[in-house]
């Protein structure tokens with residue numbers, strides 16, 4: 468059985484004080500209101516991870532994730548954070564290949580393959596983000612483009628390692644724009660990606676792979692998106708910065 472996950476990507480938002488307030492509110496609401504087997508992940512700025520750890524420990528189903536990691540284990544890479552550092556903090560998840568990393572920091576699928584490997588080698592679970600640009604959706608075989616991102620970054624993993632990866636399909640045109648993929652568009656892509664994974668790793672691994680949808684998901688559209696058979700949860704940006712809305716999205720996945 469694959470996991471249901473709702474992950475929040477805070478991006479570069481919140482002061483420490485605001486981060487503590489948001490986390491306490493989410494922890495309290497999830498503890499009091501969320502039932503069932505949905506797992507909640509807060510992908511916060513790196514500097515808050517050690518501070519927030521004790522807050523999220525209060526509720527079993529909540530854990531932390533980083534938003535990135537460097538592809539090397541250590542060395543002269545000023546300003547960077549490594550997978551072993553995150554692992555030593557006890558951070559279980561790391562986002563890899565968010566479209567903002569691809570777009571503003573030039574991250575390629577080849578680089579992302581290295582990041583996925585170093586994350587796994589250090590016991591972190593990568594949440595691998597993929598998705599097409601608007602021009603690609605309008606003019607190209609966009610399903611093939613997203614499949615190729617997965618092939619390039621993930622398909623030389625062993626099945627055991629692949630089984631630790633969460634996929635987040637995030638159409639770039641829907642991220643932070645208020646435009647959401649329709650539930651049919653999301654389902655079509657998720658089903659195509661699951662079939663692609665089955666072609667490489669077999670039906671059982673594909674069936675066990677958690678595939679999240681991300682892109683302007685909010686408390687109004689979450690239930691419809693999560694009702695799709697191949698949509699296992701969400702990666703939530705803007706709406707994860709508001710505790711009530713984020714909790715409502717989690718409840719839509721219960």
Ligand code: PEP
Nearest residue numbers: 642643681682683704705
């Ligand atoms: C994201 O950053 O991963 C994301 C999906 O953002 P938003 O929900 O704001 O579109």
